[in-house]
Amino acid sequence: MDFAFATDPAPGRRNEDHVVVSAGFAILLDGVTQLPGLDSGCLHGPNWLVRMLGAHLTEALSADRTTKLDEVLAGAIEGVSRRHAHECDLTNPDSPSSTVAIVRERDGQVDYLVLCDSAVVFEHADGITVINDDRTGGLPAYDRVSVARLRNRRGGFWVASTDPAAATEAITGSIGRSELSRLLLCTDGVSRLVDFFGFTWPEVFDLVERRGPGAAIEAVRRCEVERPERLHTTGRTVKRHDDATLAVLLG
Numbered sequence: 718m719d720f721a722f723a724t725d726p727a728p729g730r731r732n733e734d735h736v737v738v739s740a741g742f743a744i745l746l747d748g749v750t751q752l753p754g755l756d757s758g759c760l761h762g763p764n765w766l767v768r769m770l771g772a773h774l775t776e777a778l779s780a781d782r783t784t785k786l787d788e789v790l791a792g793a794i795e796g797v798s799r800r801h802a803h804e805c806d807l808t809n810p811d812s813p814s815s816t817v818a819i820v821r822e823r824d825g826q827v828d829y830l831v832l833c834d835s836a837v838v839f840e841h842a843d844g845i846t847v848i849n850d851d852r853t854g855g856l857p858a859y860d861r862v863s864v865a866r867l868r869n870r871r872g873g874f875w876v877a878s879t880d881p882a883a884a885t886e887a888i889t890g891s892i893g894r895s896e897l898s899r900l901l902l903c904t905d906g907v908s909r910l911v912d913f914f915g916f917t918w919p920e921v922f923d924l925v926e927r928r929g930p931g932a933a934i935e936a937v938r939r940c941e942v943e944r945p946e947r948l949h950t951t952g953r954t955v956k957r958h959d960d961a962t963l964a965v966l967l968g
């Protein structure tokens with residue numbers, strides 16, 4: 718399996734998305750933006766977290782194709798925690814965190830894992846299947862204290878941060894490689910094309926097939942400028958621009 722990808726930070730910001738592709742797997746991470754002045758207990762921040770998680774996941778996925786993806790993720794969270802436990806307070810409920818989306822080919826199967834609000838989308842003979850974890854969509858409150866309290870707690874939502882147990886809450890599964898016609902992974906900065914701006918997934922696939930993954934991000938940026946009111950249809954605060962990343966399976 719070969720992948721093409723594109724990634725673009727929200728205009729004027731540092732990219733807190735991260736993508737790694739290799740023959741046989743793809744990893745997408747979306748670091749959760751921290752409020753300015755927030756004490757996260759960590760000297761490093763989300764940009765560091767996604768790069769370190771990407772490195773640990775890449776090492777594990779490259780070394781061995783048989784370990785279950787939730788175990789791979791738990792090991793990576795543990796590995797990243799070890800890197801900064803000596804200098805950061807990993808018990809802080811505002812520790813940097815990241816969504817995770819992974820696909821991996823193994824013996825004619827494609828395994829997938831999704832944690833938090835990134836997505837794996839595939840097209841097959843029966844249509845489109847979207848693997849997403851919508852537990853962030855139904856929280857009782859979205860203020861900072863409530864979200865910190867609901868993070869990595871039963872009844873709340875799960876995200877990759879300092880607790881390896883979050884990995885067991887990821888959505889995982891497999892599909893036969895021969896059943897797949899098209900597949901992509903994306904962060905919510907790209908899925909907003911479908912969630913808010915009226916695209917269908919087949920239209921996103923068609924656009925990417927014709928003009929490459931960067932064209933999907935160009936479409937996002939155009940919609941954000943031309944129809945920003947669409948982002949306020951759910952009653953939740955949605956950023957005008959967000960980091961946007963996708964990886965797409967080639968042929």
Ligand SMILES: [Zn+2]
Binds near residue numbers: 759760761804
């Ligand atoms: Zn740290």
